[in-house]
Amino acid sequence: MDCLCRISLRFSITEALKFLVVILGVLNLKKVECRKAKILNSFEYSAINCRAHSASIEEFGGIGDGNTLNTKAFQQAVNHLSQYASDGGAQLFVPAGKWLTGSFNLTSHFTLFLHRDAVLLASQDINTWPVVDPLPSYGHGRDAAGGRYISLIFGNNLTDVVITGNNGTIDGQGALWWQQFHRKKLKYTRPYLVEIMHSDNIQISNLTFVNSPTWNIHPVYSSNILIQGITILAPVTSPNTDGINPDSCTNTRIEDTYIVSGDDCIAVKSGWDEYGIKYGMPTKQLTIRRLTCISPYSAAIALGSEMSGGIQDVRAHEITAINTESGVRIKTGVGRGGYVKDIYVKGMNLHTMKMVFWMTGNYGSHPDNHYDPKALPEIKGINYRDVVAENVSMVARFEGISGDPFTGICISNATIGMAKKAKKYPWTCTDVQGITSAVVPPPCDLLPDQGLEKVGMCDFPSDSLAIDNIELQRCSYSMNTLM
Template identity: 75%
Template sequence: MELLWKDHMRVQVIRLVCAVLLVTLLSSEVAESRKVKTVGTSFKYEAINCRTHSASLTDFGGVGDGKTSNTKAFQSAISHLSQYASKGGAQLYVPAGKWLTGSFSLISHFTLYLNKDAVLLASQDISEWPAIEPLPSYGRGRDAPAGRYTSLIFGTNLTDVIVTGGNGTIDGQGAFWWQKFHKKKLKYTRPYLIELMFSDQIQISNLTLLNSPSWNLHPVYSSNIIIKGLTIIAPVPSPNTDGINPDSCTNTRIEDCYIVSGDDCVAVKSGWDEYGIKFGWPTKQLVIRRLTCISPQSAAIALGSEMSGGIQDVRAEDITAIHTESGVRIKTAVGRGGYVKDIYVKRMTMHTMKWVFWMTGNYGSHADSHYDPKALPEINGINYRDVVADNVTMAARLEGISNDPFTGICIANVTIGMAAKAKKQPWTCTDIEGITSGVTPKPCNSLPDQGPEKIKACDFPQGNLPIDMLELKKCAYIMKHA
């Protein structure tokens, strides 16, 4: 009996302690509730900068029912938060729900954060897509000679801008635009999902991008860019749904992205023909790593075809391509001018490919008839190593330009398994110069084997690019609404 009594008292003491703790916790919550009526969602994420001020889209009349337009709610929220740009910056939180919206513009020192269950739905009301001028390095729209529809999420002349989330979704509802494109009923070029121009310190991360009207992500004339953890998906037949297109950008890092696309997964650009030559703004210091690509009609990584401002110092590593037309493709033509040089690719794994390596000097799409036929591109210093591929139709198609050969090509430590119905001639080479080492099947005569002692040819540069030195900060917020 004494033992039972002691056990009973022990239970009562534990209950009393728990009750005291509960009362303490409740009293602290009551005290907190006197300050803030509602405590919202808390979340953590990594970013180039954290923010001092935050608000929810619902504070500005946002309705996440998938039917109500939220264009004005986004515009009002961002306009209100602009007052904090010089006071620690601001963040706009998009809660779970389906948020229909037309185009809206971002501001400096700003973060747009999408909840993991938030879906931005692109409006199909064309009046919610303002038209803007063509890009100066292109001279015209890509779909039509006139201007272009503003991208869903747009910004220009910004500093320190972030679009991120808990893998929230941006759905471009692109079928609406694809049909108009195929029927040639577009007055302007289709919008992109995200485009940032003339901006510095950009982060786009941890999002799912679906069904873009055209290109998914287009940083242009910008610098110091981190693109990380994106899932990008569009139907294979969809027109021009490139995944990520760094365009006349400096110091860019693309990593840990998965892309299924109707066009190139990553397309590196720098302007079109005489307009790109005149603008003269290259893409340089670009890192691409841990990319997985599926694109049966296009390339895992394309350089060009709009490369008239130049492309230099691109470093790609740990690339996986599955059922993709080509691994790395260089696209250029007479009239492009510019250059593609100092390109380094290593550790590529490919399954079911049409071509592993493809260089095209006759990609003849021109902005107009005013291009200079004497503007010949320079293709030099193209390095590939440590590549494994299987079920390949043709190892390489390398076609330079007559009287303008592609030079400095280096391919080392490459094993290509040919498909059962592969081409009888695995390599086609015209107007190219370079070397190989340890490549199977045997390359063309323009790429003589230098022997095993040259296996370290085509190595990456030793030093890091500046963007690799940038570390993300750990940001944490508790969304509170008075």
């Protein structure tokens, strides 16, 4: 008897009616067990653009049992949905479950959406990860001289891409990679969880990233990027697990993020030594706001050390750091070239820090021996205001470059509470120039106090960047999925 429960026997009308009543009763008690039930998945979310077409990874053979490898299913789904790029775009829904996968590429006018109980698990088979060339602005892998393993979620030359969810999880299962890195067993640089290259109009939001093999989110050579509502978690001893690394990007907004990592929570970059100088693509027009960071061995926000293409117009405010090595750190050195200028930071609230301010002009780590020792970086126009910190070992460590001082440093309205076992000298200043106002403890002589009447002297732009004015749309997903 099939699912339509067909009856070919002949009954009298009375018998047939009695039989029908019995059948209907059984069907009601059994919840229509002889039919495949249709369940409606529907939800709403905010995005830079909505999509006209929808699909679930299950339609392409995906199995969320934590053991079945779904790499082909994800790539087939993306490839299939790419046909709708010019017809309103498409969204791929990842339902609750554990979805083991290797790397897959995204497409334009596309949304990847993770259910709150969905977990993407990165494959543990290193041999199945494709290897790609080093980034042209780096010319060298960061872990090894050769290429690099492609990222788990990857996109190149794309327009209008959304990676979002209602706090679904992307798990890099990085312990294996960290172990191999420490043992110097890796031939190539470890993969990131998300890397988007040469792309425009990108949104990454409302997701949790855990245990990345190395950097978590890496937009590079891209523009108009919105990253919001992200949680990033990794052991504080894990190697190079930076949170978010905008790299040679223009017009980027990072907001409402919570990061615990083994490296810088946000690291702003633009290429490495002679390769970055030649590529010449700066990071500029970057807003960072409402960041909470825990990183005992690194910075809440780092500028560099790979900054050879330049970093300009970074605006950071409402920054909270707890048990973090430093608040904002500039890392550069001889051979870097490039510049870090027009940096504006206000409203930092810091608890238990090694130091609040740190600028380093002696940072090493070169890709090779071909860098130009005459390529000196330009560091100027660095503004800090409205800073409160407690339990701090050292206020500032400012180390410029002899013959190439860091200039235009401005610090105002900063109250730093020192730890019981703080350094004897809270300030170290060499080869820097600047001014301060209303700073406690009193600054070094190279940053003279201008008096309380200048308390608001450090700049913070009042205009808005283009990315600040973006308006999100209210999008929906609705689909009948066969069980």
